[in-house]
Amino acid sequence: MSRGVLQAVGLVRRYGGLTAVDHVDLVAPPGMITGLIGPNGAGKSTLFSLLTGVEQPDEGKVMLGTTDISKMRPDIRSRRGLVQTFQVPSLFPTLTVADNLLVGAENRRRDYAGGLLGLSAPGRGRTSRLAEGVLEKLGLAPKGPVTQVVEEVLESLGLSDVRDTIAGTLPTGALRLVEFARALCARPDILLLDEPASGLDAEETAKLSELLRRTAAEGVGILIVDHDVDLVFSVVDQVYAMVGGRVVASGDPQEVRGDPTVRSVYLAQAPLAAAASQPGEA
Numbered sequence: 001m002s003r004g005v006l007q008a009v010g011l012v013r014r015y016g017g018l019t020a021v022d023h024v025d026l027v028a029p030p031g032m033i034t035g036l037i038g039p040n041g042a043g044k045s046t047l048f049s050l051l052t053g054v055e056q057p058d059e060g061k062v063m064l065g066t067t068d069i070s071k072m073r074p075d076i077r078s079r080r081g082l083v084q085t086f087q088v089p090s091l092f093p094t095l096t097v098a099d100n101l102l103v104g105a106e107n108r109r110r111d112y113a114g115g116l117l118g119l120s121a122p123g124r125g126r127t128s129r130l131a132e133g134v135l136e137k138l139g140l141a142p143k144g145p146v147t148q149v150v151e152e153v154l155e156s157l158g159l160s161d162v163r164d165t166i167a168g169t170l171p172t173g174a175l176r177l178v179e180f181a182r183a184l185c186a187r188p189d190i191l192l193l194d195e196p197a198s199g200l201d202a203e204e205t206a207k208l209s210e211l212l213r214r215t216a217a218e219g220v221g222i223l224i225v226d227h228d229v230d231l232v233f234s235v236v237d238q239v240y241a242m243v244g245g246r247v248v249a250s251g252d253p254q255e256v257r258g259d260p261t262v263r264s265v266y267l268a269q270a271p272l273a274a275a276a277s278q279p280g281e282a
């Protein structure tokens, strides 16, 4: 399957009189890390929800490669390679790390089954269970590739030691890593990361940063929202800054960081940790 560009085209989402996302155009290409920044209430999470299909736009569309995915359900988008991690890790707490990863891998297994039977891409969502059943009866179910992906991801993220640990017993840093690992097991073309560094210490954040670069180098497109502006600016290839539902600046991270609107509206209030450590500043 070709690795497609994720594109927001003129997206609008209104809540009553409030326009949370206001004619947003955004392109997240394969192999690149795209950042999305903005102050509280800028519309970042709403835009994420429109891209993943959790919310429907009032205007505009979402494209994945050459396909308009605007009307597709979130699970169908995910099977097509648009994979998300959540601000609150959404792992199954009573399952082992390896079993959590298997759940992630299962998503793409269905698509793989459809591909083996030569089903056209639009038909795969509906017929994949059938296809899977047929393949299983024929003894052709691709179990090998699924477990192989899990083992590869465990190994490459240094998680082999905790493969049989119950996920719910892990500390936050490890949980976030497992959440990321599970997303990788779905073999994403585009990975949407909502606050992946939240709750991580400096060392874990550095590790995440390196993982993001490695993942992008393998051709995966990444879209990241995070309040850690230093992480975002240090790791992204391009960045979009939103204020009041609109994109006010986009492009090269250094240029966006220097943009007067971004500086006055966002960066002035972003380094909260630094400000909090200065006596006398509210």
Ligand SMILES: Nc1ncnc2c1ncn2[C@@H]1O[C@H](COP(=O)(O)OP(=O)(O)OP(=O)(O)O)[C@@H](O)[C@H]1O
Pocket: 015, 018, 020, 038, 039, 040, 041, 042, 043, 044, 045, 046, 047
């Ligand atoms: N379901 C909803 N109903 C009504 N208003 C909403 C809803 N979801 C979001 N909003 C409003 O839309 C605007 C954008 O919210 P959103 O959560 O997208 O911002 P954000 O950039 O993610 O902010 P934060 O950095 O605080 O996470 C805000 O004014 C918010 O109050």
Ligand SMILES: [Mg+2]
Pocket: 044, 045, 046
């Ligand atoms: Mg948000």
